Amino acid sequence: MERLRKTPALGTGTPDDGGMSGHDPSQELADLTGAGLLRTLKPLDSPAGPRVVRQDRELWNFASNDYLGLAADAELAEAFIEGVRKYGAGSAASRLVCGTLPPHHLLEEALAAAKGAEAALVFTSGFATAVGSMPALAGKDDVLVLDKLCHASLIDGARLSGATIRVFPHNDTAKLARLLEGIRAKQPAARVIVVTESVFSMDGDVCPLREILELKDRHGALLFLDEAHSFGVLGPRGMGLAAELGLQDRVDFQMGTFSKAAGLSGGYLVTSAAWRDLLVNRARSFIYSTAPPPALAHAAMASLERIRSADGEARRSRLREYIARLSPGHPSPVIPVVLGGNEAALEAAARLEARGFLVPAIRYPTVPRGTARLRISLSAAHPHEAVAALCVGMASE
Template sequence: MASKSLEAFLEKNIAELKAQGLYNTIEPLESSNGPVIHIKGKEFVNLSSNNYLGLSTDARLENAAIQATLKFGAGSGAVRTINGTLSLHDELEEKLAAFKHTEAAISYQSGFNCNMAAISAVMGDKDAILSDELNHASIIDGCRLTKSAVIRYAHSDMDDLRRKAREARESGKYEKMMVITDGVFSMDGDIAKLPDIAEIAETYDLITYVDDAHGTGVLGGGAGTVKHFSLSDRIDFQIGTLSKAVGVVGGYVAGRQSLIDWLKVRSRPFLFSTAATPGAVAACIAAIEVIQSSQELQDRLWEHAAYLQKGLKQLGFSVGRTETPITPCIIGDEETTQKFSRRLYEEGVYAKAIVFPTVPKGTGRVRNMPTAAHTTEMLDRALTAYEKVGRELGLIG
């Protein structure tokens, strides 16, 4: 018999979320996650995928996955430290290190796993972590695992970071101190001030940690935010996902050889979770080779982002402070944001509402992710829907 207290908890809280316009429904795709998708037999312009370069449906990646699966099997069969490490895993990590301009790299099953693994493997209860207040949920959870003192600094406020770093260092309470930031902030599309962060870190002996999930494949010729600022030799941890611009699944940490050696013996997701599948690893290798061989996809991504952002602004919408292809259309009120997204859906545009707790209350937005695989015709279809729904809801004149 089900627990009555659990049932009461679930019913009450789900009802509250629905009443506040915060309950999210999931609809399965009937197609690949490309620039156009199909749901319940209907076609949509897809503006919700993180598949920046369109690589998740690239034939080169698909063929690599198929061939690796035929050779190595559907699964890796064990954790990395027993006998789940295939020659493919080593090849991927070598390519990642070269790609990120570091001595070494270690791969994980997801980007979320990276932040759970790497932070807690280095930081402990005698340490302090300075964390940007808008950092991703995986960073927040990774910090919680450490039992370190977590000191939040105002978003990209370098004066606040400097002041809090100085106070923490002068207190004499902490053995090690780390500063953690997203490279590109996923909800607003702004870029971390890494040159300033590196300078502050060197002044106060802070370990530097950059989660570049949304910068990899997009900035720095594809190598990411750290390379964008020419800081590869001044950042201790470069974290990233293999599921966004790389187009597959997984994550990595890149850094000095000694750091990677330590993570291989002390990071729990590496030690206790079965290794990534051969097909996924081979597809990641193929994707990195594609990104390194040509700027064509990155250039097309940025062209499409500029086109969409210009069109939205001309209609009278705000795209906030974005500096990247991430294109938030700021609505504000949660219920209005959800209604806006539903109406776009009815008009054949799939662009999901992002509301509290993912973003602060009152800052709801529809987040658009143009990709290299879109066409201007697809983006025009989306802009036409935005204009129609925006006027209908009184959001634009």
């Protein structure tokens, strides 16, 4: 069985390009620079949107996860402002003390109803959802089985849980079947949770959900499905891949975020009422964090309504048109162009920026070594001419 520690491509910790150098980080920074892995903050000089300004240059933004174009939407901004007027700027306490305000409760009820589940719980971020939920759901006597390309938050949550961790090659259901069979043979009473994503954030492909559900049911396991990049984008009324396949009622834990298609920030987990109550009592990132601002929860309610509305469907239709134009047959608005080397990806991103396009170079440890890439993110807010121009720009790469 493949253990997490044997898969250095997993996770987003510090690259292993050199050891510590006392109290001075200069050598570590030099090592990162030499490997083409140094990151720097490059602030925008404009609000988020399909057209942004950075360092006095206007660029078409194909870097964000604002798939439906709601981040700069005037109606959503007004809902946020309305929330501030009604409920103030902050929650002032954790949810279990006195930080649960009406918008938090209403949002959780609406999410559960939209996802066809009994209950939902809102967290401060998608990352907090993962690192809080997984240690609450599994412990040292349990087993977590992760897809090798799971997001860093899922990996970190799995590690924090203390559970035994097993990894299967990306979307390899044959290997997953063998792992589950072996785990059950040795640990028949263990809680086993399969962890995967609907849409993988760096490859833009989808998991074989139906096959994974059949395997988890056959071996008495649970499924933790991260729908971060499918929420708002796939399925009837934008409710994700599980909804698209009519399988929502078979997924034990549906995780998601408001920071992608919903245009805001925050995370959630949708599950049964009993599991939700356990999370309230055990998820440390929930218990020991100040509650999300009530205005944010109020705005998230408005975003959920927009996603599920006719306007949301029109935006998804436009997004599907753009995906088909740039990469026919691709299942999501995340389109990778794998170039291999770090410098190759950085140079391609620089050339595109010189032509007026913001397309990020993605490198290790976000993706495995040797798979550095451009990551194109499409948005319904892009005008047709921007997508057409990008197609021309990419043809020369």
